[in-house]
Amino acid sequence: MRTSRRGFVAGASAFAVLGANSAFAQKKYDDGATDSEIKIGHTGPYSGPASSYGQIGKTIEAFFKSVNEAGGVNGRKINFITRDDGYSPPKMVELVRQLVEQDKVLCLFNTLGTPTNTAIHRYMNQKKVPQLYVATGASKWGKPKEFPWTMGFQPDYHTEGVVYAKHILANVKDAKIGVLMQNDDYGKDYYEGFKEGLGKETAKIVKHVTFEVTDPTVDSQVIQLKDSGANVFFNIATPKAAAQAIRKAADIGWKPAQYLNNVSASVGSVMKPAGLENSQGIITAQYLKDPTDKQWENTDDFKAWVAWMDKWMPGANKADANHVFGYAVSNLMLETLKKCGDTLTRENVMKQAANYQKYKLPLLLPGITINTSPTDYYPIQSVQLARFKGETWDLFGDVMSAEGS
Amino acid sequence: MEQFLQQVASGLANGAIYACVALALVMIYVSTDHINFAQGEMAMFSTYISWQLMNWGMSFWVAFVLTVLISFAMGVLIERLILRPLHNAPVLSIIVVFIGLLAIFNSMAGAFWSYLIKEFPSPFPKSSFGIAGVIGPHQLGVVVVTLIVLGLLFVFFRYTPLGLAMRAAAQNPQMARLVGVRVDWMLALGWGLAASVGAVAGIMVAHIVYLEPNMMGGILLYAFASALVGGISNPAGAVAGGFIVGILENMVAYAGNQIEKATGVYIIGNGEKLTVALIIVIFVLTVKPAGLFGRVVVKRV
């Protein structure tokens, strides 16, 4: 359509082409988009065991408020509807059906959790409604062939697990690895990736212990790991258990080489509670700027974020990395909507989302960019390793990508 | 062998946590005949109060004492304002009210103090006592504090007229009223006391599990199991129950480990330790229906 129109105005000056293009371009809308509004649906765990992640939803809500204040997207206000799913898959199905069928949103954005998103995965693809930039690192969100309407955002856990495994093989002699794993979908994804990264060397895992989210402490598990004689510790845990494990290891005099999953690589909510002296030398992989890391204080995007937080989320704890995540992913959504122009159809939303080349998103680490294509539904696939030193993460080595894995 | 000792010690330390919270559950039960599902969240809320007080510059122990007092007032208020009017409601309706309270306390704490985990200081001097590598000073401190609270409660209920009146009010309100006990105030007092014990538990636990609105979720479940094993009407039993459950779950995991080491077959491990511990608890209950240390109440018809 666009090419034929271009043919129609052929011969005019470049400026006129642009002008004509937008003047003649007919506006196209699906459900959830009008001349004045774009409806976006979201659910998050505002209550229940995962409620600390509720902050992401609150950040996104504040973000779109600030966008609307500044005039919206191409003249349209964003109507962001967010609901509390309590991290329950059946509740999620009910709420998402309400968002899609009653509220008629244009797309879903950044719905959180692996089991919850799995529950609506097939539904969204049957209804052909975009399930964009989901807040989970499972590897199943990047399968455009089977699920063309679902796309992830962060580096997947699987890839991250591979990165750690490769680093261990290259740097630790006679590695005997102990793994602490949260006994759910997320933990399993990391572990599978880790094993894949070890390849033939999986026998180097001398002990693999699990814990439940309801376990008050992981002390018993850490003791078992120490007893196994492991000299490498891979910590696959959410912040509370991760911090407990780091501290317990120090308490019982276990000094392995430690690898910590990115999910818990927060200085404010893991390293400090675990004890800075206990956390020295821990290695993790990062893709976002840590809000408590002083080395970013003078970068432009970080300063913009701080100013935005002060204005739109006063009183919120800036040490909480969820605010960084929410802000970054919202920026990507905003950019995607901008790129859609006046063609606000679900198909075009997916098309634009799958069309990023080296896009620089605020708050990503230097050198990490957004890359997608109709066959690549993993927006961020690069991480950089970092070692904890003093009170911050010390990035080292190259930015590592796992394209094609 | 080293692992065995460490597992026992760590079980003991966890057990102390369960015991502390179980004690608060028992308090409510002996003084009001209810099981308070909001107990854990109330304790968590109290802990946040003490964190806030310390954040404003108070020392640990000043904040501790103040928090215990504030919690006492909070407990009394809840009884007078919320539960008093529902005196004649069925037991299950009261449980629903407790669930409502649980939701309110949990979400309010999140709204006030955010869901980010916070460090909570330990009052016990580092590495002054405790056995290096086996049990830390704080863990040992928790055990001691739990036993002290238990002792105080024992003396209070056994030897003070007020304690006696409270027990009477819970066990036989009509008779107590006849001999001049102000039963309704006794109930409020029981709530206050339970909230105070809960506050102590929360403050002791927070250093170990970190402070966050959901910190008591998992613990409360274990505390229930502990109170069950020990006998829900017996404070000493609940404390013993706490230690038993704490050590038991670690032993399950330990045994599973040893079996796997010896035979190479995975049978039980960390994923099943709670389940196996619970099965043992239920088994104990079928043999001793009132718990290990509870007395069977003989009902007259």
Place this chain on the structure above:
Amino acid sequence: MSGSKKWVLGLIVLAFIVPLLRPVFPEVVSDYRLFLVSTMIIASIAVLGLNLLTGFNGQFSLGHGAFYAVGAYTAAILMDKLNVPYWATIPAAAIVCFIVGYLFGLPALKLEGHYLALATFALALAVPQILKYKWLEGLTGGVQGIVLMKPEVPFGLPLSEDQWLYYFCLIVMIVLFWAAANLLNSRSGRAMMAIRDQYMAADTMGIDTALYKTVTFGISAAYTGIAGALSASAIAFVAPDSFGIFLSIKFLIGLVVGGIGSLLGSVLGGIFYVLVDNSAQSLTQFIRNDLGLPFDLSAYTVFGVLLIAIIYLMPMGIAGGLYMAYRKLRGARA
């Protein structure tokens, strides 16, 4: 009596006709609303199961989520591994859950009141962990759960998937409520209630209290298990995270708020079970946006306040409240 029977019949007829109006009023009778009502029906059946045990037999349970999970997984595994059609999973789930419930009822015989409540609570805690057990992973899918297909409309009927699901749930519900009503009206039902009201007397009168209590436990578990099996079909996904401890607590809330010891109460409880969350969320939205509260109010707070308020207004549940209001009205007229 016959008056209330007419009412029930009328409601059933209405329940069958209204969904057919979907082509006429697509906005009112939407697929989403039918799905929502289906979830209410499923919740009603689960609450009825709990009611049979607690309301009519006097045994407490804080762990019915466990039976719900067992039912859901039974259905899911049969559909996923053995390609059993969804409708055949309902009786299968009922049988499995009856056995599990009956077996659990045996030790439960020794426990009373709070102890029983806590023992069942323990059961609800244990089930999600058992589902993740290493040697069961092949069947249960472990932490990842099982993704299923939604039931297809049979015989080429001109219905949407959600319409069909609704009718399927409705029929199951009617059969189960009818069976429950008959059971309660029978000799066995009276024995069940006698055990609740006067245990000693029932015992001395020669009622086999142990048998009645364990069988009631089994039937109750079977009801809740059927609800679980229906939910597996409706949601088309089961995972350990779907059956957390709060599920059992929500059944209890449904039971109490609906009305303990009342069939009507179970229906109301099921409706409430679904609506309370949504209304708490809408109410929060309203307070935050339209009243402009400067405070960061969460829906969870509103949920808690709602619960307490309802118990204040109707300590005996909605069914009890309605009954009282009805009696007052009659009294005023007479």
